Amino acid sequence: MTSPPPAADGPTDWTAILARTGFIELDARARATALLDDGTARELCGPFDRIESPWLEPQGVVPQSDDGVIVVKGRLDGRPAVVIAIEQAFQGGGIGEVSGVKIAAALSLAARDSRDGTPTVAVLLLETGGVRLQEANLGLATVAEVCSALLELRALQPVIGVIAGTLGCFGGMSIAAGLCSTLIITAEGRLGLDGPQVIESEAGVAEFDASDHTLIWSIDGGAQRTRTGLADVLVLDDVTAMRSAVIEAMERGVPGEHRSRRIGELRARLEAVDPTDPPAPADLAAVWAHAVPREGDRP
Template sequence: MTFEITLSDEVLALSARRSYIELNARARALQLLDDGTFHELLGPFDRVESPWLPMQGIVTQSDDGCVVAKGKIDGQPAVVIAMEGKFQGGSIGEVCGMKMAEAFRLARLDNEKGIPTRAVLSLESGGVRLQEANMGELVIAEIYAEMVALRKHTPLIVVITGPTGCFGGMSLAAGLASYVVMTRQARLSMNGPEVIELEAGKDEFVAADKPFVWSVNGGAQRFATDFADVLLEDDADAVTQAVTELFRKGQPAQLRTDKYELFIKRLKFLDPAKQWVAEDIRNAWKAVAK
């Protein structure tokens, strides 16, 4: 007996995709840079590790969960910074934070010298590393300052795809970017679901309710409410193409941080006396378009 199975075009297309979400930080940097141009700075063999984690009985990682790679994107000089969400939840400590800040600084200096250098930040981060709290807070301030300085010279693109998402201090870094690229599986929020539930209780937020969580801070919601510029399926080549096209597009007409008056108007449109749901936010954003 012979069985013949016919797959739909959608299934075939899905099977042909390469997941970006499943790539580790180093593979993500390789994916975003042109073939043959990847050169890692302060890689694992340089053994620049956190000095604070061993004091607390925590095993370190030789790149401290942050990959910095220099190369080219669409033939132009570029730096890609990718956070490894599997190490300490992608948290920002002294070493990985300084790698990030210094990479942005060097890219800025290149641009100031007439070498147009692009920058991409692939984020998977829960925010500041609690074991290095003060160091993490200080270095995140340096990251913000360098991002603001660099984006004057070149579009600065943040990519958030999941599975960790982007929370805490690095969610503010995403807000400083020229463009934000997200997948439907990604999440972006100042506070993570578990933190909100812990502090405010389950009447406010149920972290285990996945459909609810993604309706609030998932990629589709963030795209619909102007916190992301591009929404993609989980496809490595599609992410690379989106980044390339945004660089070709050039600087945005208006940075997200310059739209603060619009965001304030939208917040005032919402009634603070009632519990908002995701649809309320979308409606407010549509009602106050400019």
């Protein structure tokens, strides 16, 4: 069964919710496997390779044998693919040196395979709060490597980002999300550079109230991010719907121009917003629809 996408503002479709198999309720390994064709999944750098973070134990934090990133190769609708899944239950999906390098290496190898005649699509399951604070600088460095490898691969094959859960995708990894060829999100998913609590602690509760869930989802939520063009596809949190959306994104191929290259358009959007009198979240899509790049700022 393929579930219909949820209406952006419409009533909740309970029958669809009851009939679904929640994608985000699976752990990261099961999510990666569920997207791939049956029987084709093969994990790289798995738990028994014991490539865990060397930085956590000295700081009194229990490490995980796969450092919270699961890399699974297999086939997606018959085509070679690699799925990279972040486990949000471990350290809030925080990226450290090892987990970041696993992502970057998997993307680089997919690019190498694509150049060598085996076009390999990548799917990133981005449930993450960003860089892990215990590995701050190393984590930041690996996020740069992830972005660089992503840019290398997306020129050759689609890189599909998925944000499925309420944890969302924040911090450095939200930059990687912004670079994806297609970004798929659920209504429960969130996307932002700084998370609500970071904004509140830095700029005060008047700037952003991190306890106001309606406010948070009206800005960072999947429906708003799709409506305003910062994400591409809004799907129901359902295994079948998610797999269909990923396959459709793969079939669309490499976009003519990636979102992150449309600088003029993004600049016009920034200029259309008056910071002293910002538009209400519900009006933002309309404001941005009228934001036209200036002469000379068009590709």
